Structure formats: C-alpha cells, structure tokens
Amino acid sequence: MVRLSGFDPPGGETDELLAEVGELVAELVTTAADRDVLGHDRGDELIGRLLDQRPGEAPAELTETLAQLRAVLATGVDNAAPGELAYIPGSGLLTSALGDLLAGVANRYTGMSGFTPAAVALEQGVLRWLTELFDLPERSQGLLLSGGSNANLTAIVTAREKHADGRADLATIYVGEHAHASVRKAARIAGVPGPQIRVCGSSDGARLDPECVRVAIKQDLAEGLRPAAIVGAAGTTNAGAIDPLDRLADLAAELDVWFHVDAAYGGFFQLTQRGRERLAGIERADSITLDPHKSLYLPFGTGALLVRERDDLAHAFAESGDYLRDHSEDLDTLPDFSAITPELTREWRGLRLWLPLQLHGVAAFERSLDATLDLAADAWRDLRADPAVEVIGEPDLSIVVFRVVGDDAAQDAAVRAINADGRVRLSTTVIDGRVAVRLAVLSHRTTRSTVEIALRLIHEAAAVAAG
Numbered sequence: 001m002v003r004l005s006g007f008d009p010p011g012g013e014t015d016e017l018l019a020e021v022g023e024l025v026a027e028l029v030t031t032a033a034d035r036d037v038l039g040h041d042r043g044d045e046l047i048g049r050l051l052d053q054r055p056g057e058a059p060a061e062l063t064e065t066l067a068q069l070r071a072v073l074a075t076g077v078d079n080a081a082p083g084e085l086a087y088i089p090g091s092g093l094l095t096s097a098l099g100d101l102l103a104g105v106a107n108r109y110t111g112m113s114g115f116t117p118a119a120v121a122l123e124q125g126v127l128r129w130l131t132e133l134f135d136l137p138e139r140s141q142g143l144l145l146s147g148g149s150n151a152n153l154t155a156i157v158t159a160r161e162k163h164a165d166g167r168a169d170l171a172t173i174y175v176g177e178h179a180h181a182s183v184r185k186a187a188r189i190a191g192v193p194g195p196q197i198r199v200c201g202s203s204d205g206a207r208l209d210p211e212c213v214r215v216a217i218k219q220d221l222a223e224g225l226r227p228a229a230i231v232g233a234a235g236t237t238n239a240g241a242i243d244p245l246d247r248l249a250d251l252a253a254e255l256d257v258w259f260h261v262d263a264a265y266g267g268f269f270q271l272t273q274r275g276r277e278r279l280a281g282i283e284r285a286d287s288i289t290l291d292p293h294k295s296l297y298l299p300f301g302t303g304a305l306l307v308r309e310r311d312d313l314a315h316a317f318a319e320s321g322d323y324l325r326d327h328s329e330d331l332d333t334l335p336d337f338s339a340i341t342p343e344l345t346r347e348w349r350g351l352r353l354w355l356p357l358q359l360h361g362v363a364a365f366e367r368s369l370d371a372t373l374d375l376a377a378d379a380w381r382d383l384r385a386d387p388a389v390e391v392i393g394e395p396d397l398s399i400v401v402f403r404v405v406g407d408d409a410a411q412d413a414a415v416r417a418i419n420a421d422g423r424v425r426l427s428t429t430v431i432d433g434r435v436a437v438r439l440a441v442l443s444h445r446t447t448r449s450t451v452e453i454a455l456r457l458i459h460e461a462a463a464v465a466a467g
C-alpha cells in the first residue's frame with residue numbers, strides 16, 4: 001500500500017513508485033510484439049466512470065491508481081501493436097519515453113540557451129545530425145516541435161514572412177491535391193485566404209505536377225499577389241508517393257519562392273540507400289518537415305522542422321519582453337529556441353530523440369527502415385499476382401494501395417472483414433474519386449509474419465468480393 005507523503009516523495013516511496021510504474025512499463029514493452037491491434041472492448045462502461053471521476057482531496061493508493069491505467073490500456077485500438085497497418089503507424093520506443101521521463105524530472109529550461117547551455121547543446125547536436133542527414137548547409141537549423149502539423153505551420157509562417165513580408169492577405173501557397181490536410185490548415189492559420197491556397201493536380205494521379213504550379217504562380221504574379229511557398233510531399237499520406245522534388249526545387253529557385261517539403265511520413269527513409277535515392281532533391285528544400293514519431297518510431301509528440309537558413313526563423317519568430325532582460329544568450333554556437341519558434345517554455349524535447357539514437361545506434365533504425373521497404377515491396381508483388389486485387393501504382397516507400405474487385409462498398413466491406421480478425425488493421429482512402437484500401441508498413445514491430453497475416457486476410461476478402 002503506497003500513498004505518497006509529499007511532492008518529492010522520500011527515498012523509500014520513490015523507490016516503490018518507480019518499481020510499480022516500472023513493472024507496468026516492462027509489461028507494456030515485453031507484450032507489445034504479441035498484442036492484437038483491434039478486438040478490444042471500446043470501454044463504454046469505463047468511459048462513463050472516468051468521465052465522472054474527480055481527484056480526491058487525499059492521495060490515492062498507487063496500485064489502485066495504476067489498475068485504472070491498466071483498465072484503460074485494455075480497451076480501444078492498440079495502435080502500438082505490430083498489426084497496425086492503417087493510417088501512418090506510430091509504434092513508440094521505451095528509450096525515448098525514458099528520455100521524456102528524465103527530461104521531465106530534471107525539468108531544465110531549454111527555451112533559451114543561457115540557462116543550461118549543455119542541455120541545449122545536446123539537443124543541437126542531434127539536430128545537426130538531422131540537418132547533415134539531409135545535406136543542408138551549416139547555416140541551417142533544426143527544431144523539435146510537437147508534430148508534423150506544427151512543423152508545417154512553422155514552415156509556412158516562415159515562408160510567409162520571407163516572401164510576402166507578412167502580408168498574409170497577398171500571400172499564395174501551392175500544394176498538391178494529395179498534400180496532407182495539415183498543410184492547408186497551416187496556410188489558413190497563417191492567414192492566407194482560402195482561395196489563395198492553390199491546390200494543383202497530379203501529372204500521374206499521384207504526384208504534384210510542377211507545370212500546374214508554374215502556371216498558377218505566373219498568373220498570381222501577374223495579379224500582384226505574393227507567391228510564398230511551394231509545398232512538395234516526400235511521401236503522401238494517401239499512397240506514400242514522392243512528388244518530383246528536383247523539378248519543384250528548380251521551379252522554386254527560378255521564381256524565387258520558398259520550397260517546403262513535407263516529409264512527415266517519408267523523411268527518415270533518408271537513412272536507407274534506397275530512400276536516399278528516391279528522395280533526391282529534398283536537400284534543395286528551404287525547409288523540411290519530419291516526424292520522428294512516425295518513421296523514427298518515437299512516441300507521439302515529436303515533429304521536426306529543418307530550415308536551410310536559420311536567420312529566416314529569427315525573422316519570423318524573434319520577439320522580446322522586458323521580463324527577459326536578465327537572460328544572457330550564446331547565439332554564436334547555440335540556438336535560442338524561443339526566438340526561432342512560436343514557443344517560449346518547452347520541455348527538454350531533445351532528450352526524447354537523443355537517448356534512443358545513443359542507446360540503439362543509427363544503424364538499427366537504418367536496418368529496420370530498410371526491412372520495412374522490403375516488406376511493402378513484397379506485399380505489393382504478392383497482391384499484384386491476385387486477379388481479385390487491383391494494385392494502384394507501385395509503392396515509392398512503404399504504403400501499398402489497392403482495391404478488391406467491386407465498388408466503393410466492396411472496399412469498405414473488405415476492410416471491415418480484414419479488421420474483424422483483430423490482428424491487423426487497414427484503412428481506406430479515396431484515389432481518383434474511388435475508395436481504395438491502404439496497407440501502410442511503418443512500425444518497427446511489424447514483421448514478415450504480421451504482413452503475411454494481412455495478405456492472407458486480404459486474399460480471402462478479395463475472393464469473397466469476387467464472388
């Protein structure tokens with residue numbers, strides 16, 4: 001029976017607290033590979049109880065409190081399980097979660113470099129590793145943010161400040177029809193009027209057509225508008241398709257427009273030889289969105305933005321306040337994150353990226369992502385051989401898109417039947433106006449046997465659809 005006697009619990013209590021929480025953590029990690037993604041109760045009764053729950057005046061007992069967490073974790077979709085092949089899977093790493101724990105307990109302030117310069121240096125070191133991975137110049141700067149949506153927003157605001165002098169009313173943004181919704185949302189939050197968010201079509205049904213962008217920009221320039229950014233995707237959410245990055249970079253350079261690449265899903269395939277070849281041109285971007293909580297397996301809550309010229313960030317975000325006058329900074333060698341992002345106070349976010357990279361080594365991520373590319377390519381070949389399945393395009397990265405024979409309702413029925421098994425989860429999207437099924441391999445826990453289960457279920461569902 002443990003009830004905490006203070007905010008900083010005395011030694012014995014802290015030991016018991018860590019031991020019990022540690023037991024639950026170990027259970028979650030060691031059972032992860034064998035857990036089903038679906039098939040759990042939604043937890044309606046529990047939801048009702050939790051909604052009515054209020055914290056008590058007195059400390060609650062530890063084991064009973066953790067029992068409530070266990071109950072929550074037994075419900076709903078377990079998207080950390082190996083069979084998660086829907087949307088963009090996010091698996092989560094213990095080492096990163098431990099980095100968070102340490103960062104939270106130490107609670108050092110890293111929004112300005114002068115407080116604990118070494119803590120900022122630790123984060124800056126890992127950010128430099130990122131900018132070097134994408135061959136960005138020395139004056140580039142990386143940022144860790146809460147996710148890809150915030151990274152896209154930070155990029156769009158930076159581009160608007162640079163290319164439209166903050167005149168959001170005149171700014172225009174160019175995105176592909178398959179661009180992630182967060183890009184259009186970012187442009188709206190940045191004040192770009194809806195009709196000035198130009199959505200360009202694809203030349204091949206999947207990849208942004210640079211000619212469409214060129215025509216739109218020329219027309220907007222002629223009308224006195226201020227083209228601010230072209231946004232290319234390095235792996236669309238729908239199909240993992242990579243836009244023609246080199247051609248978009250040429251266009252951006254020719255017309256003096258910011259070139260942003262949304263690599264939230266596909267960015268870390270840059271760690272592999274095949275990924276690097278397929279993402280060629282990304283190194284010419286003015287900014288790149290990455291999502292370590294997708295293709296680097298980190299727990300949700302970590303996005304990243306890389307910006308070619310760090311002064312552009314300062315131009316967009318620097319502000320001052322009288323209450324900050326005591327603060328000294330060391331900007332020649334270390335970034336002041338509060339001056340180059342929308343945030344002032346932030347967690348020591350770098351640790352959640354630094355610790356896993358230190359403890360696993362980069363090669364482990366490279367190998368895992370390489371295996372992911374193989375799994376997707378093999379799944380695509382397997383599905384292509386089934387006459388009851390129509391594959392849509394060949395995967396650029398690790399998302400396989402297909403239809404079973406039949407109409408939209410047949411696709412939905414197939415996914416319902418596949419997901420009812422509980423071991424794997426697929427999702428649907430709309431391609432060229434018709435529903436299609438997606439199989440997205442990205443979790444570090446997804447193995448060949450997981451994909452084989454999914455393929456067996458798909459073939460069965462396709463046979464049913466074919467009658």
Ligand SMILES: Cc1ncc(COP(=O)(O)O)c(C=O)c1O
Pocket residue numbers: 088146147148149150152180182233235236237262263264265291303
């Ligand atoms: C290509 C792309 N961009 C941006 C996002 C948004 O990222 P987040 O969910 O981390 O905000 C996603 C999410 O799936 C994505 O796939």
